[in-house]
Amino acid sequence: MQPPFSRARLNREFGNLVERSRDRQLRLAVTGLSQAGKTAFLTSLVNQLRHAGVEAKLDLLPAAREGRLLGAQRLNQPDLGIPRFPYDPAMSALHADPPRWPAPTRGISELRLQLRYRPAQRGWLTPDIAHLTLDIFDYPGEWLLDLPLLQHDFDSWCAAQTQPQGEQRQALFRQWLDGIDTLDPTAEADETELADLAAAYADGLKRAKAAGFSDLQPGRFLLPGEHEGAPVLQFFPLPETLLAKFSLTDTERHALPENSVYATLAARFRYYQQHIVRPFYRDHFRRFDRQIVLVDVLGALNAGPERFEDLSRALTQLMQSFDYGKRSLLTRLFAPKIDRLAIAATKADHVTPDQHSNVVHLLEALLAEPLKELRFAGVPVKALSLASIRATKIREVNENGTRIPALLGTTLSGEEVLDFPGEVPDRLPKADFWQQQGFDFSNFRPMPTPSQALPHIRMDAAIDWLMGDKLV
Numbered sequence: 001m002q003p004p005f006s007r008a009r010l011n012r013e014f015g016n017l018v019e020r021s022r023d024r025q026l027r028l029a030v031t032g033l034s035q036a037g038k039t040a041f042l043t044s045l046v047n048q049l050r051h052a053g054v055e056a057k058l059d060l061l062p063a064a065r066e067g068r069l070l071g072a073q074r075l076n077q078p079d080l081g082i083p084r085f086p087y088d089p090a091m092s093a094l095h096a097d098p099p100r101w102p103a104p105t106r107g108i109s110e111l112r113l114q115l116r117y118r119p120a121q122r123g124w125l126t127p128d129i130a131h132l133t134l135d136i137f138d139y140p141g142e143w144l145l146d147l148p149l150l151q152h153d154f155d156s157w158c159a160a161q162t163q164p165q166g167e168q169r170q171a172l173f174r175q176w177l178d179g180i181d182t183l184d185p186t187a188e189a190d191e192t193e194l195a196d197l198a199a200a201y202a203d204g205l206k207r208a209k210a211a212g213f214s215d216l217q218p219g220r221f222l223l224p225g226e227h228e229g230a231p232v233l234q235f236f237p238l239p240e241t242l243l244a245k246f247s248l249t250d251t252e253r254h255a256l257p258e259n260s261v262y263a264t265l266a267a268r269f270r271y272y273q274q275h276i277v278r279p280f281y282r283d284h285f286r287r288f289d290r291q292i293v294l295v296d297v298l299g300a301l302n303a304g305p306e307r308f309e310d311l312s313r314a315l316t317q318l319m320q321s322f323d324y325g326k327r328s329l330l331t332r333l334f335a336p337k338i339d340r341l342a343i344a345a346t347k348a349d350h351v352t353p354d355q356h357s358n359v360v361h362l363l364e365a366l367l368a369e370p371l372k373e374l375r376f377a378g379v380p381v382k383a384l385s386l387a388s389i390r391a392t393k394i395r396e397v398n399e400n401g402t403r404i405p406a407l408l409g410t411t412l413s414g415e416e417v418l419d420f421p422g423e424v425p426d427r428l429p430k431a432d433f434w435q436q437q438g439f440d441f442s443n444f445r446p447m448p449t450p451s452q453a454l455p456h457i458r459m460d461a462a463i464d465w466l467m468g469d470k471l472v
């Protein structure tokens with residue numbers, strides 16, 4: 001007589017059981033510069049998962065399409081010392097009358113979600129319901145740019161920060177540049193003078209941020225948090241030209257007394273690295289399995305060539321720190337095991353659907369170098385465009401017999417507009433693009449939504465790529 005189960009089947013079922021009984025966990029890092037759309041993405045992610053199977057439209061996510069994803073609930077987060085991700089305040093803002101965008105992020109927050117789903121493959125040992133625990137965290141984008149700062153010593157950081165970066169940007173630092181011109185790096189440090197110059201440098205960074213530039217370090221100068229006014233935030237780079245005036249060799253420079261301007265600034269830079277930047281990354285960017293890099297490509301395209309190049313420089317630096325190959329900084333420091341990555345152009349609802357593939361090509365062009373390295377390192381990468389919270393509707397306008405796609409939205413000041421945003425280039429724009437400036441981007445207010453689930457574009461595709469394989 002045949003045994004009821006073959007050994008192979010028993011082994012397989014036992015394997016399944018072990019797999020299911022092991023609590024499936026996933027830690028997702030959402031990476032993006034200031035205003036890239038991290039908080040909107042996280043709010044929408046939580047919202048879509050909570051309303052999966054009911055109101056959320058998630059056709060590109062098989063677990064939801066097949067009715068197997070049953071929803072998600074918040075669990076107590078592991079670190080009780082960190083505020084909870086403000087999902088409820090974000091939803092209240094989006095459901096207010098008139099609707100508002102969630103507030104810019106001022107500190108770190110975390111959230112743990114438990115997803116309930118029915119496994120796709122059923123066996124006699126497979127439970128009816130399985131769980132996936134998802135950990136997410138949010139932080140101000142300004143602080144992310146401190147990551148590349150970890151790769152430098154004070155000298156190389158000075159060189160990187162003071163290389164020519166375009167006239168418009170330079171003009172915003174004029175007051176600091178004038179002040180620093182007469183500084184003697186070998187002289188004894190005058191605390192008040194250094195504090196004033198650091199304040200002028202921070203002021204330059206704030207102006208550059210307001211003017212749409214992205215490559216801004218140190219990040220805490222923009223958003224100091226609890227370090228406001230502390231000496232650790234009173235340093236700045238010394239331009240090569242200034243150091244050259246004193247024609248010091250590297251050895252002479254490093255032998256300057258501890259209380260000299262040069263040594264004081266270098267010590268504060270090191271302290272900043274060790275006590276502010278390193279703990280931030282150690283505590284929050286360690287041990288994540290999946291990553292999504294969000295980029296506001298359209299915003300940069302709208303802002304002109306100098307800011308577009310600035311974004312490209314900032315992202316390339318940032319992604320170098322996340323180089324998943326052998327020599328990467330993070331691999332050395334914290335050995336993360338990221339096995340899958342998405343890069344996404346956010347706010348895709350600012351262009352008509354016929355432009356979406358161009359947006360993705362442009363994003364890939366912007367991140368060409370880091371993408372090459374990621375592919376070489378064997379990390380699967382998906383590029384997509386998405387709108388975490390869609391704020392426009394598509395309309396077609398008939399112009400002399402031709403149907404032209406347009407966007408219907410409400411501006412931040414409350415005016416309903418029909419918008420023709422124009423063509424997005426599918427590669428890094430050449431000079432003539434900027435001269436003709438065929439792209440017009442205006443901010444929209446979120447749409448009032450009767451449904452609990454937020455309207456989106458391709459959030460389901462992003463969720464599927466980031467965690468669909470865990471929901472089988």
Ligand SMILES: Nc1nc2c(ncn2[C@@H]2O[C@H](COP(=O)(O)OP(=O)(O)OP(=O)(O)O)[C@@H](O)[C@H]2O)c(=O)[nH]1
Pocket residue numbers: 032033034035036037038039040041101102103104105106139140141142346347348349350386387388389390391392443444
């Ligand atoms: N139309 C549209 N606008 C969006 C979308 N996502 C974000 N935005 C806009 O971009 C702004 C910034 O989005 P946030 O999610 O706050 O950006 P962030 O990356 O969290 O920024 P910081 O907290 O400053 O680091 C929002 O206030 C909206 O104006 C989207 O899906 N569609």
Ligand SMILES: [Mg+2]
Pocket residue numbers: 038039040103104105138139140141
């Ligand atoms: Mg935010």
